Structure formats: C-alpha cells, structure tokens
C-alpha cells in the first residue's frame with residue numbers, strides 16, 4: 001500500500017515531465033525556432049551590446065529630459081496604486097467574510113474584483129487605448145484597474161487572516177459596524193496592507209515602463225523613441241536610469257516595510 | 262434571588278443534520294458562578310453564543326434581564342450585548358493596539374458611530390480603564406502592545422475589556438484552555454472575585470472538571486447537545502460525571518471524592 005503510493009507518485013512525475021518535453025519539442029517545430037542557433041547567437045548579441053549599447057558623454061545632455069519622463073512615470077504609478085488601494089479597501093471590506101454586510105454584496109464585490117484582476121494590465125492598456133487614445137491617462141487607468149483587482153484580493157485575505165477573532169469580540173460588546181472596522185479591522189490589517197501597496201507600486205513601475213510603449217507616454221516611450229532612431233547610447237542611458245530607479249524604490253519600500261511590520 | 266438568565270427549550274441545528282443543542286433548559290440567578298462542562302463537540306460554545314446571539318438559536322426562548330433576547334431587533338440586541346461581557350479562549354484582542362486601547366474597546370457599544378470610528382474616549386473612561394487594569398495587576402503593561410504580553414496577561418486584558426462594559430453577566434468560552442496552571446489559577450480567581458465581589462453573573466465553559474467543581478456555585482453538564490446534569494458541585498457523583506463524559510471517561514478522570522476533599 002505504501003510502496004504503491006510512492007510508485008504512483010513517481011509515475012505521475014515522470015508522466016508530467018514527458019508531456020512537458022513533448023510540448024516543448026512541438027512548439028520548437030511549429031515556431032521554427034532553432035535552439036542551437038538561438039543560443040549560439042547569444043555571445044554575438046552580448047558583443048554587439050557592449051560595442052553599441054552604452055551611454056556616452058553626449059547622451060548625458062539628454063539626462064534632464066529623461067529624468068523628467070522617469071518622474072512622470074513614477075508619479076503615475078504611485079497615483080494609480082494609491083487610488084486603486086482606496087477602492088480596493090472599500091471592496092475588500094465589503095467582500096471579506098469577516099466584515100461583509102451580507103452574502104449578496106460580498107459575492108458581488110469579490111466578483112467585480114476578480115474580473116479586474118484577471119485582465120492583465122497590458123490588456124487594460126489596449127482596451128483603454130480606444131477611449132483615451134495614446135496618453136498617460138490610458139496608462140494611469142490601466143495600472144489603476146490592475147492594482148484595484150489585485151489589491152482587493154490581497155486585502156480580503158489580510159482582513160480574514162488577521163482580524164477575524166477581534167471582530168467577533170467587538171461584535172459581542174455591542175459595537176457598531178463602523179466602530180469595528182475602524183477600531184479593529186483597519187489597525188490589525190494596516191501594516192500588511194501597506195506592505196501590499198508597496199509591492200504594487202514596485203510592480204506598477206515595472207509595468208508602467210512597458211505600458212508606456214503601448215500608450216506612447218512616460219519613460220517607456222522615451223526609450224522607444226531613441227531606440228527606433230538608432231540613438232543606442234541614449235536608449236541605454238534610459239535603461240540605466242530605469243534600473244537605478246527600480247533598485248532605489250525597492251530599497252525604500254523594504255525600509256518602510258521593516259519599519260511598519 | 263431572581264433569575265437573571267432563563268434558557269427555555271433552546272435548540273440549535275447547523276445545516277440539516279448537525280443538532281448542536283436539543284431542548285436545553287436551565288436558569289441562572291443574579292451573581293451566580295456557573296460552569297458548563299461536557300466533552301468536545303457537546304455544544305458548550307454553541308450554547309454560550311446563543312445567549313448573546315453571536316449564533317441564532319433555531320428555536321426556544323432566552324430570557325435575559327426579563328427580555329426575550331431571541332426577538333430583539335438589531336439596535337436592541339446591541340444594547341443587550343453591552344450588558345454581557347465575553348471572554349474567549351484565544352483572547353481575541355487587537356494585537357497591534359495597546360492594552361489600554363483594547364480595554365477601552367469594551368465601551369464601543371455605548372458610543373455614537375462617529376466617536377466609535379474616531380476612537381474618542383473621555384478622561385473618565387480612561388481613568389476607569391486604568392483602575393480596572395490595576396485591579397487585574399496589569400499596571401506595568403498599560404501602554405504595551407497586546408502582542409507583547411503572555412497568554413495569562415492577554416486573558417486579563419480580555420477580562421478588563423469585558424469589565425469596562427459594566428456588565429450584568431460574563432460569558433467565558435474556555436478562558437483557561439490555553440494557559441499554564443499558574444496563569445489559569447489567576448484567571449479563575451479573578452473570575453470568582455468578579456462574581457462574589459461585584460455581583461456579576463459568570464457563565465464559564467470549562468474542560469477541567471476539578472476546576473469547575475472547585476470554583477462554581479452550579480454545574481451544568483452537557484452531552485450531545487442536551488443538559489444531563491444541572492445542580493450543585495457538592496452533589497455531583499461519579500455516575501453523573503460518567504453521564505456527562507460518556508462511560509469511557511471512567512478511568513480518565515480521578516475519583517470525585519478526592520476532589521471534594523481538596
């Protein structure tokens with residue numbers, strides 16, 4: 001019986017690996033992707049990159065303009081996250097089993113959040129391109145919707161996890177709904193929520209760069225502009241600036257996280 | 262003595278086949294210390310929660326302070342709840358808030374929505390909280406965060422939160438189940454004092470039969486959702502204990518004579 005169990009487990013692992021192998025081979029054949037050529041061209045790509053893709057003295061003159069765009073992108077990402085978080089808090093309180101007003105509103109608000117979460121930010125950007133065209137507003141709303149969906153889910157879990165028992169205790173004292181939310185649910189879950197918001201800001205700054213390519217705004221667009229016009233030195237400077245910014249934001253948010261938790 | 266609490270023909274059904282309580286009847290006098298004992302799953306927690314309507318009983322009548330709790334509208338129910346303190350096995354504090362803030366939470370039921378949301382407490386309320394914490398021996402911990410306390414200290418904060426309500430009755434669901442014997446004794450002594458000195462009625466769910474017999478004025482034995490013993494701890498016999506815990510329990514527990522002697 002025990003031997004059987006382990007034998008079965010081994011067999012299903014082998015089956016899974018075999019299927020994965022077959023799928024890989026099939027997709028290589030269909031896309032005519034030459035594995036050997038793909039990997040052997042890597043050194044050449046690096047060589048080309050080292051030869052062309054580095055900032056030069058004169059690309060530095062573009063730095064102020066790049067920083068301008070970078071700051072715009074950062075601000076849009078942060079604004080989208082914080083406004084998304086406020087909406088998410090509202091929906092999470094209505095959607096959590098601990099704090100929902102009733103089962104009906106609970107499933108409605110969780111349902112809405114699920115829809116928003118399952119549409120990717122890039123998909124949102126494309127959808128919104130129709131209504132807002134190529135502007136930073138499109139980018140803002142794409143990030144806002146994505147953040148709202150994700151944070152609602154994260155907040156619901158946080159609320160259920162940390163505040164269930166104290167909510168019960170306050171209900172037993174006869175406290176009203178809003179008192180319970182503000183005196184128990186929010187104080188218990190705030191640090192974890194802040195941690196999620198910081199995570200979302202980091203993610204959004206990364207996505208914002210890519211979305212900028214689609215919406216023609218922000219630092220992503222700047223990169224595209226110089227890259228397409230063969231200004232590789234400036235394009236590489238944009239990349240360096242983005243990397244530095246991301247590392248900076250990450251260290252700031254790690255610091256804040258340590259302080260609040 | 263008048264009955265503060267009357268439980269008449271109360272039943273509780275979960276889903277279609279779990280009958281947690283069936284036709285439970287008992288009454289509790291003002292100031293009495295009552296222990297509810299019984300095996301796991303007997304329905305002790307359910308019974309306690311039906312009294313303050315954290316769970317709605319399926320049928321029957323619960324009279325608290327001459328009011329039928331079962332018929333109350335939301336607003337009146339909240340008012341009744343302010344008169345009943347509740348103590349939990351896992352303390353149920355807001356861990357990130359201080360001891361005094363957790364204590365003051367006991368007053369939220371009496372506050373307007375705005376004052377409750379903003380957490381506005383008067384000077385008297387704060388002084389009262391400090392006094393209660395003093396009586397419970399928590400002077401040094403007033404401004405500590407709740408999650409920095411030991412289990413026994415957390416439970417005393419739970420008691421403080423209930424006492425500041427100025428309740429007529431305390432419902433305690435296994436208040437000492439997570440505590441070591443020393444802390445457990447401190448908690449039980451406080452609960453006994455609350456009953457004797459303040460005249461507050463105390464209803465406690467307990468797993469420790471010896472503790473129940475030692476501290477209580479009255480024992481209610483529950484098995485399979487039914488009250489199988491209701492009387493003084495002095496009169497309880499070995500047969501009663503077997504009836505409450507089932508016959509297998511015979512060897513598990515002590516002999517009753519030894520307990521009465523202590």
Ligand SMILES: Nc1ncnc2c1ncn2[C@@H]1O[C@H](COP(=O)(O)OP(=O)(O)OP(=O)(O)O)[C@@H](O)[C@H]1O
Pocket residue numbers: 275276279280281299300301302303304305306307308
């Ligand atoms: N929310 C619920 N939904 C369904 N069944 C429940 C629920 N709560 C309790 N029950 C069932 O009701 C019965 C009584 O449970 P209860 O928690 O009151 O027992 P208890 O005497 O407090 O046990 P313990 O000593 O383990 O705490 C059990 O059979 C339990 O499975």
Ligand SMILES: [Mg+2]
Pocket residue numbers: 305306307
């Ligand atoms: Mg229980």
